Structure formats: C-alpha cells, structure tokens
Amino acid sequence: MSPRHILILGGTTEARELAAALTAHPGVRVTTSLAGRVSRPGAVAGDVRIGGFGGAQGLADWLRAEQVDTVVDATHPFAESITANAVRAAAASRVPAVVLRRPGWRPGPEDxxxxxxxxxxxxxxxxxxxxxxxxxxxxxxxxxxxxxxxxxxxxxxxxxxxxxxxxxxxxxxxxxxxxxxxxxxxxxxxxxxxxxxxxxxxxxxxxxxxxxxxxxxxxxxxRRPPLPAGVSAVPDVAGVLERLGLTL
Missing domain, CATH: 3.40.50.720 (NAD(P)-binding Rossmann-like Domain)
Known part of the structure; x- marks a missing residue:
C-alpha cells in the first residue's frame, strides 16, 4: 500500500511544526513546498521542493501527478494569491484541502x-x-x-x-x-x-x-486579507491533524 501523501504549502513556523508532526506517523509521506523567497529557510522534516507551480492549473497537475491525498495551505496569512491558487487547484483535482492560519493579534486597552x-x-x-x-x-x-x-x-x-x-x-x-x-x-x-x-x-x-x-x-x-469565499481555517497544527484523522 502506497503511503498517504500530504503536500504542505509552507514557509511558516506552523508549517515546519506540521511537517515534523506528520513525518512521525508511519505510512505518511510529507512534501513541503517553499516559494523560494527566503534564501536561508529553516530546516524542514520530510521532502522539500523549492519554487512555484505555475498557478492553480500547475498545482492541480502536480497534485495529480504526485498522487497527493491532501494539500495543507500553511503559508503566511498575507500569501493571498497562493491560498487562492491552492483552493482552486484542490477543487480542480478533487483533493481535500485544509487551510492553517494562526490566530491574529488583538489589541489590548493600552495599545x-x-x-x-x-x-x-x-x-x-x-x-x-x-x-x-x-x-x-x-x-x-x-x-x-x-x-x-x-x-x-x-x-x-x-x-x-x-x-x-x-x-x-x-x-x-x-x-x-x-x-x-x-x-x-x-x-x-x-x-x-x-x-x-x-x-x-x-x-x-x-x-x-x-x-x-x-x-x-x-x-x-x-489587516489580513480575507480567505477565499466558503473557506474556513484551522488555527493550529492540532487542528490540521484532527482534520486528517491523526494525533500529535
């Protein structure tokens, strides 16, 4: 039986934490995609690819070719175009998608x-x-x-x-x-x-x-850009693992 393939669109601390958590599960293959905008990215567990996919269609083609089972968008909250492409590509290739967004900051009374x-x-x-x-x-x-x-x-x-x-x-x-x-x-x-x-x-x-x-x-x-219409996000790695039916 081939391993379950998870693609993480990364570049954040949460993406690295998620890759480490997923690689600890047997039968799970993890690929993290980095845009390549930072010259010295931190170490990431699992497989890593650098560079874009060529828009939503290119990503959809890659998801099919690499037999991806789930795509997790764990990019920066302001990576608006990447998130939009991920949602469109997942729908086109019929691959489940999860969006991971850490909670935003909130001002206090003295701010x-x-x-x-x-x-x-x-x-x-x-x-x-x-x-x-x-x-x-x-x-x-x-x-x-x-x-x-x-x-x-x-x-x-x-x-x-x-x-x-x-x-x-x-x-x-x-x-x-x-x-x-x-x-x-x-x-x-x-x-x-x-x-x-x-x-x-x-x-x-x-x-x-x-x-x-x-x-x-x-x-x-x-302020953060809004998520694509109809898309809700999970706030942390535990939430992604729950969506995937896995545990920490």
Missing part, C-alpha cells in the same frame, strides 16, 4: 493601534503620526513607502530588500523570535516613534507589540 486595509493606507497615515518608523512588513512591500522622503525608516527583514524603497532607510537583517527586552532596546536606540506591521499573529514576532505598548508608541497594523 494605540491604527488598523488599515493595505500598505498604501499605512503609508498615507504615517506622516500624521511620526518621523522615525520601524517597518516590519517584509522586504517585498517597501515600494508603498518609497515616496515618503521626509521620514526615516528602520526596516527589518530576513533577506536584504530591493528598491524601490524610501530614501532614508536603515536595514536590519534578522530572523525571529525576538524578546521584549531586545525589541524595547531597538525602539529606544533607533528613537522610533511609530511601528508598522502586518497582522501576522504568532509568538515569534509579537514582542515588538509588547515593547511598543510599554513605550506608549502608536502601531499601524495592516
């Missing part, structure tokens, strides 16, 4: 959050809030802020960003998790007066929100 729908809205809001910006929205969206010539940006990303970007930009290359003490020191050392982030959720990068709260700094939070 000074400004929620916006896009990076463009975040950029439009910044001049009224501050002059020194800690930007943690990833290296691929800096063009939205490139016209803000009067602001100073500190940008943190895993890999070096590429232009266009704001003219006054300082780049910090780092990978989480980060501690509250480290984030507080960073905000103070760089004299940051506003934080900009995406509502990614997760513990690995949440310390910056705690630090901003303790320093009474405003935070511009870009």
């Amino acid at each position: 000074r959050w400004h929620e916006v729908a896009s990076l463009d809205e975040a950029a439009a809001l910044l001049p009224s809030l501050a002059h020194r910006v800690f930007l943690t929205t990833g290296r691929l969206g800096l063009a939205a802020f490139a016209h803000l010539t009067d602001l100073h940006f500190v940008v943190r990303s895993v890999d070096p960003p590429e232009p266009p970007m704001p003219p006054h930009t300082e780049v910090l290359l780092a990978r989480g998790p980060f501690t509250v003490d480290d984030e507080t020191a960073l905000l103070r050392d760089h004299r940051i007066d506003v934080l900009v982030t995406k509502a990614s959720g997760g513990e690995a990068t949440s310390a910056k929100l705690t630090a901003a709260r303790q320093l009474a700094l405003p935070v511009v939070v870009v």
Whole structure:
C-alpha cells in the first residue's frame, strides 16, 4: 500500500511544526513546498521542493501527478494569491484541502493601534503620526513607502530588500523570535516613534507589540486579507491533524 501523501504549502513556523508532526506517523509521506523567497529557510522534516507551480492549473497537475491525498495551505496569512491558487487547484483535482492560519493579534486597552486595509493606507497615515518608523512588513512591500522622503525608516527583514524603497532607510537583517527586552532596546536606540506591521499573529514576532505598548508608541497594523469565499481555517497544527484523522 502506497503511503498517504500530504503536500504542505509552507514557509511558516506552523508549517515546519506540521511537517515534523506528520513525518512521525508511519505510512505518511510529507512534501513541503517553499516559494523560494527566503534564501536561508529553516530546516524542514520530510521532502522539500523549492519554487512555484505555475498557478492553480500547475498545482492541480502536480497534485495529480504526485498522487497527493491532501494539500495543507500553511503559508503566511498575507500569501493571498497562493491560498487562492491552492483552493482552486484542490477543487480542480478533487483533493481535500485544509487551510492553517494562526490566530491574529488583538489589541489590548493600552495599545494605540491604527488598523488599515493595505500598505498604501499605512503609508498615507504615517506622516500624521511620526518621523522615525520601524517597518516590519517584509522586504517585498517597501515600494508603498518609497515616496515618503521626509521620514526615516528602520526596516527589518530576513533577506536584504530591493528598491524601490524610501530614501532614508536603515536595514536590519534578522530572523525571529525576538524578546521584549531586545525589541524595547531597538525602539529606544533607533528613537522610533511609530511601528508598522502586518497582522501576522504568532509568538515569534509579537514582542515588538509588547515593547511598543510599554513605550506608549502608536502601531499601524495592516489587516489580513480575507480567505477565499466558503473557506474556513484551522488555527493550529492540532487542528490540521484532527482534520486528517491523526494525533500529535
């Protein structure tokens, strides 16, 4: 009997945790697909493929050719196009699909959050809030802020960003998790007066929100894109395993 083949669309901490949990089960073959946007991805259990599939049709063809039994979309909450392609490909190839999305962050009574729908809205809001910006929205969206010539940006990303970007930009290359003490020191050392982030959720990068709260700094939070119509997500690895009829 051939092993049960699970394809994980990965790139997140939860995807790595899921791959490790699944490979511990006998009779389960795990393939994790990474987009290749990060030059030094963390170690992943099971088989790994790098690169895209060529859209929904290419993914559907791959699911059939590789006899995939279930596809799990465990990509970043802002990987909107990948999620849409995964849902379409799964339907076209009649392969069950599960979407794993970690819970988002929620503001507390002492947080000074400004929620916006896009990076463009975040950029439009910044001049009224501050002059020194800690930007943690990833290296691929800096063009939205490139016209803000009067602001100073500190940008943190895993890999070096590429232009266009704001003219006054300082780049910090780092990978989480980060501690509250480290984030507080960073905000103070760089004299940051506003934080900009995406509502990614997760513990690995949440310390910056705690630090901003303790320093009474405003935070511009870009809301997550909605899931495709009719799609519901599970919040954690245990939820995926339950859908698959497996246990931790």
